[in-house]
Amino acid sequence: MALEAAARALRRRRGVVVPALHLWRAAAAFHAGLGGDTASLGHGGDPVWSVALHLRPDLCRPERARPTERARSVLGLPISGFGQVRCGGAEFAVPTDVEEAAPGGVSAADPRGGGAEHGARLVEELVAAGAAMLVHLRENVA
Structure with a gap:
């Protein structure tokens, strides 16, 4: 991907590390442990659906969600x-x-199993993971 290639080039040429937290991959790892519905996990569903319902409910139309x-x-x-x-x-x-x-x-995925409350728990974990990465980089990367 273009972003990954650019990040590799920055690290190689300038020694700058630009980590990327991929929402889908990272939040999917937290999904079940936070009580997420397994039927909602997947493209068009969680974790993106719940995170969106939490962060930007004004852009979501949960009443239009339907089964796969x-x-x-x-x-x-x-x-x-x-x-x-x-x-x-x-x-x-x-x-x-x-x-x-x-x-x-x-x-x-059946997005109807997701929700804003689950999205809030996912966001909390994602923010904690991002903070842990920043602390690690500050303490271990010159």
């Missing part, structure tokens, strides 16, 4: 992920629109 609608196939082949189908025991990248793979933009 599973896409059946593309080109007569089973969908195995975004832009991927399975054929002959292997995964193939096939250009697809989001609506083909995930009707309504939701795949493998």
Whole structure:
């Protein structure tokens, strides 16, 4: 990714470390331990859904949340992920629109299990993790 390449270049050329906290990866690790609904975990659901409900409820429309609608196939082949189908025991990248793979933009998650309260707990953990990284860098990186 472009941001990762830029961060590597900054570290290599200037000795500057720019850590990135990826919301999806980091919060997903905290999700279950904080009481998150396993059915809500995934693209179009948690942890992003709950964090958004906590931080920016004005931008969310929880009344429009609906259960996952599973896409059946593309080109007569089973969908195995975004832009991927399975054929002959292997995964193939096939250009697809989001609506083909995930009707309504939701795949493998039912966002209705998320909530602002869960988002608040996730944000608290994310902030603590970010602070721990800054302390570590201050104490261990010249």
